[in-house]
Amino acid sequence: METKELILTESLDMFINHGFKSVTMDEIANKMGMSKKTLYTHYKNKSELVAATSLHMCHHICNGVEKISTCEDRNPIEELYEIKSYVMRELKGDNTSSIYQLQKYYPEIHKLVNKQMYDFMDNCIYRNVERGIELGLYRDNIDKTFVARMYFIGIQGIKDISIFPVDQFPQDKLYDQYLEYHLRGIVTPTGRKILNQLTQSNHD
Numbered sequence: 092m093e094t095k096e097l098i099l100t101e102s103l104d105m106f107i108n109h110g111f112k113s114v115t116m117d118e119i120a121n122k123m124g125m126s127k128k129t130l131y132t133h134y135k136n137k138s139e140l141v142a143a144t145s146l147h148m149c150h151h152i153c154n155g156v157e158k159i160s161t162c163e164d165r166n167p168i169e170e171l172y173e174i175k176s177y178v179m180r181e182l183k184g185d186n187t188s189s190i191y192q193l194q195k196y197y198p199e200i201h202k203l204v205n206k207q208m209y210d211f212m213d214n215c216i217y218r219n220v221e222r223g224i225e226l227g228l229y230r231d232n233i234d235k236t237f238v239a240r241m242y243f244i245g246i247q248g249i250k251d252i253s254i255f256p257v258d259q260f261p262q263d264k265l266y267d268q269y270l271e272y273h274l275r276g277i278v279t280p281t282g283r284k285i286l287n288q289l290t291q292s293n294h295d
Contacts, residue, residue: 095133098123103144107183111141112192141197145204152181153211160215167223168274168285175266190250209243216242220277228282242273 101122105114116137120127134140159165159173194201216239223229249255249269267290274286 098130098133098140099144099147102140103148106141106144107148107189110189110192111145112196116140138197138200141193142200142203145193145197145200146207148182149204149207152178153208155181156211156215160218166226166285167219167228168278168282168289170219171270171274172289175270179263179266188252191252205247212243212246213239223277223282227279228285229277230279233277238277245269245273 098119102114102119105119105122116127116130119140120130123130134143155177156174159177160170165173190201193204217235220229220233220235220238224231224233224235246269249260249265255265271286271290274282278286
């Protein structure tokens, strides 16, 4: 792996665990065992590194979600739970403090990443809804575009720690609650049976 790519992966891990604002270029250089001067030959400033790591994270997660959503071994309800588990693993429990720091201190980068995530997830969830209707698991009288966009808005909304503080709403449980909330509004009786089994296993 080339030095620039190593910096990218190590920095991303540090940013996700400790926050985009909290981690300094000195700390990254020390972790990499290099001088800060060498680090700056690959990334001219911290903003450039934050942008590169954020977009790398976005592309990586989108690729992983795409693999899950194009695998027909799971039904659409199971697919959403698998996507949730995958994203939580990749983002170390979806550390809201790191995302919050990205939004607060690097708003333009956050806006760019958010736009890319929206474009991808809108299409991904639209396909999920479409397949759910075809399989008789989702109601056939729902507006697919509306449901896909409401899903994205909801996912973004529950990341707001001022509304859902982590000490009251642990992230993994919060995402499960949101998924159940989302799905109960669109499933058929057949889909509800699958959802009940999944939610029961999550409670167990």
